[in-house]
Amino acid sequence: MSATQATVRVFRGDAKGGQEVEYKVPVETGMVVLDAVHWIQQNQAPDLAVRWNCKAAKCGSCSAEVNGKPALMCKSRIDHFPAGEPIHVRPLKTFPIIRDLVTDVSWNYEVNKRIPPFKPREGAARRWMQSDIDRAQEFRKCIECFLCQDVCHVLRSHELKHQFIGPRFLVRIAGLEMHPIDAEDRSRLLKDTAGIGLCNITKCCSEVCPESIHITDNAIIPLKERVVDRFYDPVAMLWRALTGKNGKA
Amino acid sequence: MERYQVHEHDVLVVGAGGAGLRAAIEASALGCNVGLVTKSLLGKAHTVMAEGGIAAALAHVDPQDGWQTHFRDTMKGGSFLNHWRMAQLHAQEAPDRVRELEEWGALFDCTADGRILQRAFGGHTWKRLAHVGDRTGLEMIRTLQDHGVHMGFDVYMECTLTRLLKDGDRVAGGLGYWRQSGEFVLFKAKAVVLCTGGVGKAWKITSNSWEYTADGQTLAYDAGAELIDMEFVQFHPTGMVWPPGVMGLLVTEGVRGEGGVLRNAKGERFMWKYLPEARRNEYAADEAEARRWVEAAVEAKQTEDRRPPELSTRDNVSRAIYTEVKEGRGSPHGGVFLDISYLPAERVKRKLPSMYHQFIELADVDITKGPMEIGPTTHYIMGGIRVEPDTGAATVPGLFAAGESAGGMHGANRLGGNSLSDLVVFGRRAGAGAAAYVKSLAATPRVSDVEIEAEMRAMTAPLERTQGESPYDVHKALQDLMQTKVGIYRIEAELLQAIEELAALEKRAALTRVGGGRVYNPGWHLTRDLQNLIVAAQAVTRSALLRKESRGAHSRLDFPAMDAALGTVNMCVVKGVEGMRVAPTPLPQMPAELKALFEPAKELVR
Numbered sequence: 001m002s003a004t005q006a007t008v009r010v011f012r013g014d015a016k017g018g019q020e021v022e023y024k025v026p027v028e029t030g031m032v033v034l035d036a037v038h039w040i041q042q043n044q045a046p047d048l049a050v051r052w053n054c055k056a057a058k059c060g061s062c063s064a065e066v067n068g069k070p071a072l073m074c075k076s077r078i079d080h081f082p083a084g085e086p087i088h089v090r091p092l093k094t095f096p097i098i099r100d101l102v103t104d105v106s107w108n109y110e111v112n113k114r115i116p117p118f119k120p121r122e123g124a125a126r127r128w129m130q131s132d133i134d135r136a137q138e139f140r141k142c143i144e145c146f147l148c149q150d151v152c153h154v155l156r157s158h159e160l161k162h163q164f165i166g167p168r169f170l171v172r173i174a175g176l177e178m179h180p181i182d183a184e185d186r187s188r189l190l191k192d193t194a195g196i197g198l199c200n201i202t203k204c205c206s207e208v209c210p211e212s213i214h215i216t217d218n219a220i221i222p223l224k225e226r227v228v229d230r231f232y233d234p235v236a237m238l239w240r241a242l243t244g245k246n247g248k249a
Numbered sequence: 250m251e252r253y254q255v256h257e258h259d260v261l262v263v264g265a266g267g268a269g270l271r272a273a274i275e276a277s278a279l280g281c282n283v284g285l286v287t288k289s290l291l292g293k294a295h296t297v298m299a300e301g302g303i304a305a306a307l308a309h310v311d312p313q314d315g316w317q318t319h320f321r322d323t324m325k326g327g328s329f330l331n332h333w334r335m336a337q338l339h340a341q342e343a344p345d346r347v348r349e350l351e352e353w354g355a356l357f358d359c360t361a362d363g364r365i366l367q368r369a370f371g372g373h374t375w376k377r378l379a380h381v382g383d384r385t386g387l388e389m390i391r392t393l394q395d396h397g398v399h400m401g402f403d404v405y406m407e408c409t410l411t412r413l414l415k416d417g418d419r420v421a422g423g424l425g426y427w428r429q430s431g432e433f434v435l436f437k438a439k440a441v442v443l444c445t446g447g448v449g450k451a452w453k454i455t456s457n458s459w460e461y462t463a464d465g466q467t468l469a470y471d472a473g474a475e476l477i478d479m480e481f482v483q484f485h486p487t488g489m490v491w492p493p494g495v496m497g498l499l500v501t502e503g504v505r506g507e508g509g510v511l512r513n514a515k516g517e518r519f520m521w522k523y524l525p526e527a528r529r530n531e532y533a534a535d536e537a538e539a540r541r542w543v544e545a546a547v548e549a550k551q552t553e554d555r556r557p558p559e560l561s562t563r564d565n566v567s568r569a570i571y572t573e574v575k576e577g578r579g580s581p582h583g584g585v586f587l588d589i590s591y592l593p594a595e596r597v598k599r600k601l602p603s604m605y606h607q608f609i610e611l612a613d614v615d616i617t618k619g620p621m622e623i624g625p626t627t628h629y630i631m632g633g634i635r636v637e638p639d640t641g642a643a644t645v646p647g648l649f650a651a652g653e654s655a656g657g658m659h660g661a662n663r664l665g666g667n668s669l670s671d672l673v674v675f676g677r678r679a680g681a682g683a684a685a686y687v688k689s690l691a692a693t694p695r696v697s698d699v700e701i702e703a704e705m706r707a708m709t710a711p712l713e714r715t716q717g718e719s720p721y722d723v724h725k726a727l728q729d730l731m732q733t734k735v736g737i738y739r740i741e742a743e744l745l746q747a748i749e750e751l752a753a754l755e756k757r758a759a760l761t762r763v764g765g766g767r768v769y770n771p772g773w774h775l776t777r778d779l780q781n782l783i784v785a786a787q788a789v790t791r792s793a794l795l796r797k798e799s800r801g802a803h804s805r806l807d808f809p810a811m812d813a814a815l816g817t818v819n820m821c822v823v824k825g826v827e828g829m830r831v832a833p834t835p836l837p838q839m840p841a842e843l844k845a846l847f848e849p850a851k852e853l854v855r
Binding site for chain 2: 030035043046051055056058059061104109126179
């Protein structure tokens with residue numbers, strides 16, 4: 001890459017097939033991959049399909065695979081890639097392609113509908129300390145970019161969408177479960193339809209999270225522990241049988 | 250005629266930001282069959298980008314606060330051009346709407362005694378903004394989204410509505426297209442609620458996303474509804490100015506709310522120079538008092554000290570920054586310096602995490618160690634579709650509007666934090682208004698095949714032309730024009746030139762051409778968005794020409810003072826047989842019991 005020009009190879013195509021097309025893009029200081037895609041739209045390919053909204057890493061729309069790595073295009077600085085080498089931009093692999101960089105992520109929205117919503121405990125005061133909600137707030141930072149879903153090998157390589165809801169929705173469940181006054185019991189869901197057992201904690205999801213949510217350590221592992229306590233720990237099971245309590249605070 | 254899908258609903262809500270989601274939730278709760286159409290995926294609307302907080306007189310930090318003070322601040326901030334009834338409902342109902350969000354699972358930052366924490370913002374007398382760090386909008390949209398998906402309404406994602414259909418004078422539905430397939434879709438509906446946001450993509454430097462293309466304003470205008478106050482466009486004082494790719498990106502007012510200081514290239518803290526005389530006593534007298542106020546704010550303690558001058562209203566701060574730069578005291582990249590690095594780094598990272606990341610990742614600036622460079626950016630339009638305050642009803646039967654696409658609530662200038670509260674207060678009211686209207690209807694309105702066919706032909710024309718300009722080129726010309734001639738400061742000669750140039754751009758936009766088919770084709774989508782933007786740009790420019798005074802966000806170099814007579818009218822835009830008509834209409838007058846909340850001699854300055 002010269003100081004003033006970058007070579008960007010963008011996947012152009014649809015479900016029937018396609019290939020990377022090379023574009024030479026003038027480079028400005030601080031430019032990101034999404035700027036390059038916009039330049040291509042404005043100057044060479046007005047029909048280049050791409051999703052984006054905020055351009056500030058707040059909406060999670062411009063997810064793609066840049067040089068093979070799931071990333072937000074609005075956060076991928078051109079000057080962070082090796083100079084002189086082409087930058088490859090491709091759509092998320094885990095979801096069906098619609099056109100160019102746009103994929104069909106509607107499956108995620110269907111999964112979300114199946115998660116039982118927040119249910120406040122009856123009579124609970126709406127008062128809690130900041131330290132009680134720090135963890136749940138971490139999960140609520142999620143911008144639904146679905147990069148964690150894209151990188152997760154259970155979904156990406158094994159294509160087990162019918163058995164596993166993916167890191168994004170385990171984070172969502174964790175956010176609900178760790179709300180100080182939530183009273184819903186989602187452990188059966190976690191074990192069965194959510195398929196939490198399929199996660200073998202390789203932490204790929206945590207690595208790609210643009211919000212730096214500790215997906216595996218703070219969300220998935222504690223939820224796995226809940227499922228173990230609930231379904232596989234004989235002492236806890238006996239306690240629940242005797243007291244009738246489901247183990248939630 | 251091309252075949253198309255048909256969906257039928259009692260209420261069709263267009264736009265799935267805070268207002269649209271809240272409207273859909275309300276109409277559903279009242280027993281209506283509701284459809285919600287969004288141009289983007291669910292949860293990506295502009296609300297997600299709101300950072301600083303939601304204004305509501307909860308009085309958790311400053312117990313002196315109450316709806317009357319919030320109402321007064323809002324009217325003063327809007328230079329008394331607001332519809333008094335909207336400002337009143339907003340101030341009275343915002344606390345309940347915030348508590349409702351909490352009831353639906355939102356987790357706001359907390360006070361030491363475990364209640365919703367509130368921070369200071371420009372123009373608000375007391376600390377009033379409930380917030381979650383600097384991602385309040387995300388918290389709000391996700392809460393509404395997750396609550397809404399269990400209400401049973403249908404969500405149509407990546408679908409753009411291009412025309413409202415009417416049966417006689419009543420709304421009967423709308424025609425749109427799927428972005429993913431390019432196929433058309435007809436929505437038959439007894440009522441339509443427009444919650445489509447703003448018009449900011451008509452300017453070059455903007456904090457707005459591709460979505461902000463005046464869709465609702467244009468749909469309503471074409472259907473015969475009135476638009477008001479379109480000359481009032483808010484230029485947010487603090488957008489990023491460097492590097493070029495992020496120019497215009499929002500820097501939350503929360504930075505100033507947390508104690509951020511503005512300085513020019515000479516190191517002068519210039520905001521004191523620009524405080525309006527009538528408001529000067531609301532602000533700290535010197536650096537020492539401002540500093541004591543910040544120290545109290547950091548600890549969420551009450552204080553007798555007055556707030557720093559940086560917390561003046563947005564219109565005023567934007568003009569101040571513009572003037573500093575114009576007079577040669579700007580920063581290297583044409584802005585001024587905003588500095589919060591004098592506070593402990595951990596505090597800054599905790600309260601402003603996304604600002605910290607935004608600057609370090611996109612501009613190589615560590616805001617805990619040094620100042621940011623910032624300048625004004627097009628952010629929000631105060632004007633919009635004229636609505637009846639209690640119900641959100643537009644001037645066309647069956648049409649409703651809420652949020653940024655509606656006008657009247659904010660007058661000549663919006664206070665920061667009053668937008669998120671506007672969305673939920675009036676989203677709920679518009680949803681209820683539409684539900685009541687639907688129940689009052691005797692017969693289901695019918696749509697016309699002739700109108701549908703005409704709209705489909707107009708939409709596909711750019712794909713069928715063999716010659717024509719790229720819509721991107723016309724869009725760029727529009728943005729350059731509005732940026733240079735209809736910006737923060739306006740003058741008659743330039744407004745007249747802009748009107749002429751807009752007429753030429755309108756002709757060019759009608760003849761654009763794109764290739765590439767109908768499947769997810771952003772160039773094709775822009776051909777229509779661009780036409781909407783030009784309608785809005787014309788409404789802004791023509792209204793600005795008629796308002797021969799400076800008030801709120803509208804500043805005329807040739808008329809630098811307020812004109813009392815113009816303080817009693819809204820500029821009103823309607824589509825006439827011969828084209829756009831703009832004329833003043835009387836501003837509804839505040840009843841005596843609300844007037845009594847102000848000190849007549851000092852505050853009721855029009």
